[in-house]
Amino acid sequence: MEQALISVIVPVYNVEKYLPECVESIISQTYGNLEVILIDDGSTDRSGKICDEFAEKDSSIVTVHQKNSGVSAARNRGLDVCNGEYVSFVDSDDYISADLISSFSDLLIQSGADCVAGGFIETDDKKNEKSAHAVKGQIVMDGWKSLITRYTDYRFELNLNNVWGKLFRKEIFSDIRFTEKMFFEDILIMPYWCMKCNKIVYTPYTGYYYRRNENSTTMNRNSEHLKKLYNDSFTIFNTHIALYEKCGNVKLRNCIENELADKIITHSINGTIPAGLEKWTKSEFNRHYKAIMNSGISPGRKAKMTFFRIAGIRCSRFLCRLRRRT
Secondary structure (H helix, E strand, O other), X not given: OOOOOEEEEEEEOOOOOOHHXXXXXXXXXXXXXXXXXXXXXXXXXXXXXXXXXXXXXXXXXXXXXXXXXXXXXXXXXXXXXXXXXXXXXXOOOOEEOOOHHHHHHHHHHHHOOOEEEOOEEEEOOOOOEEEEEOOOOOEEEOHHHHHHHHHHOOXXXXXXXXXXXXXXXXXXXXXXXXXXXXXXXXXXXXXXXXXXXXXXXXXXXOOEEEEOOOOOHHHOOOHHHHHHHHHHHHHHHHHHHHHHHHHOOHHHHHHHHHHHHHHHHHHHHHOOOOOOOHHHXXXXXXXXXXXXXXXXXXXXXXHHXXXXXXXXXXXXXXXXXXXXXX
């Protein structure tokens, strides 16, 4: 039987050091009907040329060059031009095992699922394996159950935050695109594609190698960059809260608001709120406080939330440090 066409979308920006290994790992797949979409997002190093060289040698590779617009725009361009019945995403500083696509394809077709999600192995810049993340055994859930499990049962490592390490039916993204110029764009669209999935298969297979790149977005310590990361994370929280409220899913809304509160308290105690955003952070906590207190949390948690609201960010940090010293 003829294999369905699978499109693999790779956003590329200034990764000449890692790109050859990434592309080689994709074109070496045991699956026989691939379309590899390399989106050169205005690279200033040799990445664009490397993409062209691969495309000249392999007819399954399509290279698209565009003005630098960010990873979201690159992925969106890939979704616009790809022809596959199924789609997978690979980041250009990562690489995959030779049988990843074949393994995912078999699972997806046999199960009739909308998405197959695998685990991943985190490596450092020298490919030393640091940690593995995967479910313990194969699990099948629909999208709604997946979202609730992701927020309420941390025994599972469902790898929902990232679009990489998965195989989707392309129609899942028929009306979904990544928000451009935003960090954590994978997390922002997570509930939207999840809610369109009647069945997601989670496999313990770990064939995706996620490289912890020292030059990645999350490792940048520039103050303005950190502010942007921080603000975007709260935009995502509030977008998801509004979405779940609109859908009438009170449980998920409560989960997100409680996670938002925990994030604020943790940043406050650790002193990691970007300079100039403490007042805004406190107002965000107060804005959600009433809903959190009415969400069925335990008495102990209510006391923690009330204490933080009264004590404030700086006082909470001081008391926490004082407690650690004693």
